[in-house]
Each structure stands twice: as C-alpha cells, then as structure tokens.
Amino acid sequence: MDIDALQTFLGTTVTAVILKILAALAFWLVGRWLIGRVIALVQAAMSRNHVDPTLTKYLGSIIAVALNIALVLGILGYFGIETTSFAAMLAGAGVAIGAAWSGLLGNFAAGAFMLILRPFKVGDFVSVGGVVGTVRELGLFGTTIVTPDNVMTIVGNGKIFGDTIQNFSVLPVRRVERVAQLAHGVDPLDAIARLKAAVAQIPNISKDMPPEVNLLDFKLEGPQIAVRPYAHTDHYWQVYFDTNEAIVRVCQEAGWPVPSALHQIVKPA
Missing domain, CATH: 2.30.30.60 (SH3 type barrels.)
Structure with missing residues (x-):
C-alpha cells in the first residue's frame, strides 16, 4: 500500500471529521443561544400582554424542549445521519421509556390539566x-x-x-383560629367583651369581616373562648401571633387565674 496515499487519505478524512465536529459544536452553541433568545422573546411578549406567569413558564418549558429536539435532529442531519429512521427509533424508544417512566408522563399530563383548570x-x-x-x-x-x-x-x-x-390566596381574607382557655370563676361574657376590644386593635385585620369572639366550649379547666379575626394571606401570621399576644395581655390585665383542672376537683361532703 502506498504510504503517501494512506497518509493523504487519513489527513483528509481526519481534517473533514474535525471540521464537522467543530461545525456541529458551533451549531449547538449558536442554536442554544438562539433557543434562549426565542424563549425570552416569547415570555416577554406574553408578559407584556399580561398572560398569567404560570402559563408563561409552562409554555416556555415546552418550547425549549421542542426546539432542543429540533436542534439535535438538525445536527444529526448535518453529519449525514438519516433523521427519519432516527425519529422512528426515538418514537419507539419513547414508548419503551414511557412504559418505564409512566410516573413522569403522569406528572406531565397532570401539569397540563392543572394549566387548563388553573387551581x-x-x-x-x-x-x-x-x-x-x-x-x-x-x-x-x-x-x-x-x-x-x-x-x-x-x-x-x-x-x-x-x-x-x-x-389560601383565592379569597380576599382567611380566618385565624385561636382559643382562649379561661379558669373557673372567670365571667365568659366579660372575657368576650374584653377580647373583642383587644383583637379589634390588631393591625391588618379585615375591616369588612369583624373578628368573631364567641363562647366555644366548657372544659374541666373552665370555659373556652374562640377568638377568630380575619386577615389577608399576606398578614396571616402577623395577625396570628398578635392575637396570641392580645389574649395573654387581656388575661394579665384582668388578673384572671391560670386555668388548672387539678384545682377544680371537688370532693363529696
């Protein structure tokens, strides 16, 4: 075999392969950049038209997957690989993968339904x-x-x-649920009046729905008062903790004793 011819053949072939690899790498980098730009433009256009952010991000993810698949098929076609047979193979692999990863496909389908139903x-x-x-x-x-x-x-x-x-964000306000446990001997009606006045001073409670302060139940320790102010979700925890502090402050200012079931046991005469 002619060594010079072999060297010339190898040099030409290797050079061609290297050029194709470099070209494919360039196509990949440029393609990825273009895909990022397309997704950014689509999401920006949807944002300008006040499309819901959930829909914007979900559609952006779908477009990204579709364009990346198209980019890979294009690069394979550049290398001379028959993309039609590859697509058929990909479809067959997709069926097998789908059977193995049915949970992922279920998550995908659930995401599509949630996008439509918008819970x-x-x-x-x-x-x-x-x-x-x-x-x-x-x-x-x-x-x-x-x-x-x-x-x-x-x-x-x-x-x-x-x-x-x-x-919790669909309705304008939500209710804070707290319970004030009173000791025996404390007038529950007086306690309700005091607690209503104290809770009404808490910042960020709803002005349209006044606090609910009611006699909830009778326990061995004494009567229980339900204290239920309403607040927007953004202020829920602030109102929650302020309500706890209001209950403690009212009990201290009124001088009510600490509830205790042990002190209420009465022996028969």
Whole structure:
C-alpha cells in the first residue's frame, strides 16, 4: 500500500471529521443561544400582554424542549445521519421509556390539566401534596413550592393533581383560629367583651369581616373562648401571633387565674 496515499487519505478524512465536529459544536452553541433568545422573546411578549406567569413558564418549558429536539435532529442531519429512521427509533424508544417512566408522563399530563383548570397560579399560597407554601413555578413534571421557613420544595404534578388542593390566596381574607382557655370563676361574657376590644386593635385585620369572639366550649379547666379575626394571606401570621399576644395581655390585665383542672376537683361532703 502506498504510504503517501494512506497518509493523504487519513489527513483528509481526519481534517473533514474535525471540521464537522467543530461545525456541529458551533451549531449547538449558536442554536442554544438562539433557543434562549426565542424563549425570552416569547415570555416577554406574553408578559407584556399580561398572560398569567404560570402559563408563561409552562409554555416556555415546552418550547425549549421542542426546539432542543429540533436542534439535535438538525445536527444529526448535518453529519449525514438519516433523521427519519432516527425519529422512528426515538418514537419507539419513547414508548419503551414511557412504559418505564409512566410516573413522569403522569406528572406531565397532570401539569397540563392543572394549566387548563388553573387551581392555583404563581404567587399563590397553597397546600398541595402535603406541602404548604408559595407557588414559585409550575414545571413540566413538578411544581416548585417555597415553604414559610424558606425551603424550596418540588412536588410532582401527579401527586398534586391526585390529592386535595387548598388555595389560601383565592379569597380576599382567611380566618385565624385561636382559643382562649379561661379558669373557673372567670365571667365568659366579660372575657368576650374584653377580647373583642383587644383583637379589634390588631393591625391588618379585615375591616369588612369583624373578628368573631364567641363562647366555644366548657372544659374541666373552665370555659373556652374562640377568638377568630380575619386577615389577608399576606398578614396571616402577623395577625396570628398578635392575637396570641392580645389574649395573654387581656388575661394579665384582668388578673384572671391560670386555668388548672387539678384545682377544680371537688370532693363529696
């Protein structure tokens, strides 16, 4: 075999392969940049038209996946690989993967249904899949929740859609539930009047829905008073803790004794 011809052939072939690899790498980098620009432009246009942020992020994720698949097929076509057969192979692999990863496909389908039914949106305070927090993002397969203690939690869309969904942000206000336990001998009607006056001074309680202060029950320790102010979700915990402090302050100022069941046991004569 002619060594010079072999060297010339190898040099030409290697050079061509290297050029194709460099071109493919350039196509990938430029394609990824263009995909990012397209998604940014689409999301910006949707934001200008006041499209819901949940829908914007979800559609952005779908467009990104579709364009990345198109980019990979285009690069394979540049290398001379028959993309038609590759697409058929990809479809067959998709069926096999779908059977193995049915949970992921279920999450994807659940995400699509949630996008249509809209049980919540980005920014809502919800309880979904056993997690309570603020919705940051509705993804293709999972929803990102930021809990009140500032922990980012991702819950599968299938778990969310198949479980109870509580949205605390839909209605203008929500009720704070607290109970004041009184001792025997304390007049519950007087306590109700004092607690109503104290709770009414708490900042950020609802002006349209006045606090509910009612005689709730009778326990061995004494009567119980339900203290229920209303507040917007944004101020819920502030009103919650302020209500606790108001109950303690009223009891101290009135000089009521500490409830105790042991002190109420009366021996028969």
